[in-house]
Amino acid sequence: MAAETLGWWGVPLGILAGTLRGSAPFLFVSLGECLTEKSGKINLGLEGTLLMGAMSAYAISYLGSEKWGMTPAASPWLGVLVAGIAGMAMGFIHAWLSQQPKVNDIAVGIAMIIFGSGVAFFLGKPFIQPQAPQLPSIELGQLFSGLPALQSALKISPLFLIGLALAPLMNWFFNSTRPGLFVRAVGDSPDAALAMGVSIKKVRMLCIIAGSFLAGIGGAYLSLVYPGSWTERISSGQGLMAVALVIFARWNPIQCLWASLFFGGAQSIGPALQAVGIDQGYYLFNAAPYFLTLLIMILTCSPKKTLSGAPGALGTISG
């Protein structure tokens, strides 16, 4: 039997599948945070935004098909849209608060984590039990192989493909377009941007809102694609990890993509190894991504210079 012979091949396959399944939330949140941080503000609250997105997407997908008479094919997509809008609302609050005089954006971000998760838990209570229609996925596996494991590994969500396309697009936006250069100018040297006649507040407001929109979509992926259900622990810190990924990726959207894939795949190392019978030290395997991140940070940091690629105005309090 084909599946019986899989054995050790299950490990790389499991990690590949885990990468394709699990990295989209990291990708969306880290791209959103990348955009936000490029404009010189930090939005730690994306963990809360992720939860809001997950909850609202699931709720709308369920309500749409059960209560409002939509087809189960359409309602998840409406859920994704609403998740993005919920994210934008969260982003607006953060953008408005964090740009008040003498307000620290990190403190506001922590408040937004608590606020976002609190609101999501409160509104999400009635949606823990019901099952919402899920987003469809593209079955690439059937083109190549009859192996069920491979087929399920190669089920790819269109949302993930959108995320994949978004990374180079954002890179191009930062490097080759006029608005992108404005964003970078505001982030690197607000004084210069001001002299150019760019409104710092407006640019930052738009960047934070757009970034939160992406984080909301990332939440929709969690509840409508993988793992595909709404529980209060659905994000389990992924939003915060994605924020940290941006530093790891040196504020470069393409590297955000690699870092997200890496972290997404790392989540499946522990289970994949245990599935073939390597069960010593699985706590260590589960901690592997953090350990590797720490190692890379130590290897690449230098006491002589600041992190390359960091927006100049990041972490300063304006006004």
Next chain:
Amino acid sequence: MSTHRNIIYVPRRQVIRGLLATAAFAATTKLAGCSSGSETGTTDTAGDASGKPLTIGFVYVGAKDDYGWNQAHALGAQEIAKLPGVKLVEQASVPETKEVQEVMRSMIEQDGATVIFPTSFGYFNPHVVEMAKQYPDVQFFHCSTLWQDGMPTNIGNYYADTDEGQFIAGRVAAQSTKSGKLGFVAAKPVNPVIRNINGFIMGARSVKPDIKMQVIFTGDWNVPVKEAEATNSLADQGIDVIGVHVDSPKVVIETAEKRGILSSGYHADQSALAPKGYLTGTTYHWGQIYKEYVEQIKAGKKVADGGIVRIAQGSLKEGYIQMAPFGPAVSDATKKDAEATTGKFVDGSLVVYTGEIKDNTGKVRVPKGTTYKVSDPELDKVDWLANGVIGSVS
């Protein structure tokens, strides 16, 4: 001169602000202190004689409809809420921190609860113990077997052993598998989880003596992404029946259904989540215990003077656990077998831990001729995986 003035000088506004802040702080601490201190022990005891309803408080660590541990307790609470003269107060998503003490306190002080069921394991020490000291007239019933001599006597324990249910679920799994490989997604290698894994494999091996089961520990009670990953990895290995013991089995059962494999649930009935692949599952029937408690409390009995048994422990026979309804993948012969096995457990002719039992390294753990009933304290020491399990606890 002027510098001297500067040091002494404090702006008037700052003085007023400071005074206000101190006053507010003092007021809050005073008030909080009062409510906990002065009213201690003045709460009424179960007032059914005077016609007042019996107010019972339930505290849950997570959501009440999580298809898991909390849902099982909440369903039990719903059963007693229907009884006449019972008023139910509930609070969900209470963390295992000092917050649970405040929740219990407000249930007692504000809602007049005279019986509290704090349903999460981690509430017990120090939180339940502390509250029981402060409110000696309130009865606390905690879901564990943790009470020890020297602790307040107004705490009772109750517990349901699931070994027998898992044994039956294991038998059903072994009869339903096509690949002959079983899998188990578990949270942490702690005693209750290990016993459920062992029960499952021993049941399976009582049907097919060579069957093997791969265990994956996710490392935490509630990590949906890891649980889904674990289920997928097991499916990739050709495993076609998955058992589970995590806080909320929803993600595992749903993921197994998406992969087209069979699953065996835990805590509560999850058949609605997997209409094709759900086999059965061990479910708690806390309503049974709760009803017994309500009857005893209404009769004026107390756990403090021994009127109510200190530890109420039971399993299939007592009706504390039940098997979830069988799914469509279970054959009629298997259903009959499961019912027959249930009957054997109820009449005591079958015991899960009957020697000789070896662990998965080949060491004899229960010698021939020794049997341990499910309530035997000896079983609380089980820290080894039974023969046939691929996995390790360290």
